[in-house]
Amino acid sequence: MSPHSDRTRLISSATRRGQGRRPVNPPVERASTMLSDRAAAMRDNADGPTYGLDGGTAARQLRAALADLEGAEGAFIVPSGLAAVTVPLLALTRPGDEVITTDALYGPSRRFLSRYQAARGVTSRFLPADADAETVIAAIGPRTRLVLMESPASLTFEMIDVEAVARACRERGVLSMIDNTWGAGLAFKPLAHGVDVSVQALTKYVSGHSDVLMGGIAVTDSACRRAIADTIEDLGWHVSPDDAWLALRGLRTLPLRYAEQGRSGLIIAEWLQARPEVSRVLYPPLPGSVGHELWTRDFTGAASLMGVVLKGGTEAAGQALLDALSLFGMGYSWGGFESLITHETHQTAYRVYPPALEGELIRLHVGLEDPSDLIADLERGLAAFRAVLTLP
Template identity: 40%
Template sequence: MSGAAKMRKKGKAPTQKGKLNTVLATAGRPCGEDSYPVNQSVERASTILFPTYEEFVREDKEFVYGRFGTRSHKALSDSISELEGGKQTQLMPSGLSAITTCLLALTQQDSHVLVTDSCYDPVRSICDRFLTKYGIKTEYYDPRIGSQIVDLIRPETTAILCESPGSLTFEVQDIASIVSEAQKYDVPVLVDNTWSAGYFYQPLAAGASVSIQSVTKYIGGHADCLMGSATCNDTALAAKINRTSRQLGHNVSADDAYLAHRGIRSLGARLKVHEANALQLADWLAQQPEVTSVLHPARVDHPDHELWKRDFSGSSGLFGFVLAPCSEENLAHFCNALDYFGMGYSWGGFESLLIPCPVARCRSAVPWREQGHLMRIHAGLEDADDLVNDLDQAFGQIRPA
């Protein structure tokens, strides 16, 4: 029996640091002197009782009140910290609330924030309709700005939000260059790392201050729970984010924490299939006369392919393609003809999705000028040949006879 196996038998965490898939299989497991389940079971609570007055008044209690987390939440947040290569992870009710909370934690009245033009669209609403109420100004920047971000940093800039690859248009950002300029002015860089799931890219290693994920997507992985995470290495920053989340009264259900923790166990295995299926679909789509371009950073024809190769160890299941200009009737005909691709928001679950994305209205720094309909595909875990055949028969419906 290996040393690690003996230790586990005795109820201790493994003593060796394994590779990422091993880490994901072992992270956040319960330990104890007695027998215990392999996964941390659901610990639901609002009130947590303390056995004595002395325990009640102790300052450094790990579990205080259900809203601040139970062992179910800790198992998940410890596991996400391992995944992201960070020290502390704050769980939040959704990916959007994770982004909003980090922005609120890092701003005050009259702050200025720099937000990538390719951000998840609802972030714009937070910035333009909510933060503005407190005098916080948002400036959207070209996702491909790299080190020229320095020209936009002002004395009152308190945060830079990146998302790589960006929502809908899949630009890969040069996080290392942005960080190196931002650090000169002590401006924290936040990265929405949902696309890579933390499995293919770790922004904290590139010097980013916070890596944010919509746990709803690949970590949850089954399209049945909503959650967000923010992971930091800087404990003072983590405390700030934690405080803001508590002040806002956030709560993550223990059941959802359990589901997401169960999801993380199979993250690597699932992502490999998402990756292979997406690449097969992207390569096939690139050859179709109905398609004018494919937006997938792992393809050599993507403008940021070299940057993607530098930073990412793989690609997930989400990419875009531009359908050659056609009538809305034909677009509807194509979408309605699909059998295996569902039409719905979100992504990262086991199922394939395909939606049209009217992207022009969510760009201000870099206008979207492509003709035709931008489509977003999430390649699920179905058989890739079936997915290709499904697209093929749907194109057949709109192909001129």
């Protein structure tokens, strides 16, 4: 393992010597057919990929950099963040197996378990989003094959003691997996905490520019690695060379963007928490917020995605807040350079155990804009929220 920091290694992998004259960034190789000089070499991977599905130079360098970042023996890239979740689930579960997960699981991941997997004999149990590690461990039964975690969880940002759950899973012969998109493979290292499979939406912080759809899967166990590789091969899923190149470019600056957005995120969270219209800010780095102690113990940095529970309100008032803003874009996803906002109260209705909210639920992603400008924008939004509530 290199003694250098993540920040240095993500760049030094591009500038290392001994490779002759070359560009800093690899070329974009658009190819389906790969040619060989000799018939005997046509199936020999030692000379490089034998077909375009295997990926070109940018894809291989991206996989290597992700494996290094995650501390993995192997890393894979797939066409979306959702695919990063569904591929391991397909690879590692069979009919009759059970998956245990959180009630706050990312919506499309939940849909995949409830619709696609359930129809094929894999059952799922959704535990309360605020279930602690002891509750999760106690739920593991004879049919449990895999425990799927998110920490922080989607929308309501509950934390879980990942290491305790992973250790218990390993003792029981159960696989553990985590969607670590919030931690980006940078602020939290699931594999170092005993997790078998770490996945993230590279669409978000790694790519960082809201112009790529991609997912990453990192593993250390050889059996899991083989099963996931086989599943990707059997499905024929492939990441385009252009997208691999864009994600690799974004990965080089990930630590700087992540740290700066995390600093701005905390400024915004502290300001919101003091506002009379706000009941709670759901942001683990914020002292007093849900999961702060676990975040302090396990994380080395913070994403800039948070939930905001308003004091009362209506759907119309929540929409008025969003409509009054000019700097926060209204759009799904996060992790790019731009600030985004969504109205999420309705999504909690899909849960088995809907959270008790004091009012409307807003989700914020803080981008690279000046936080003082974002605060002024939010002031306008909160004024619009109040105006709707005081109408006769």
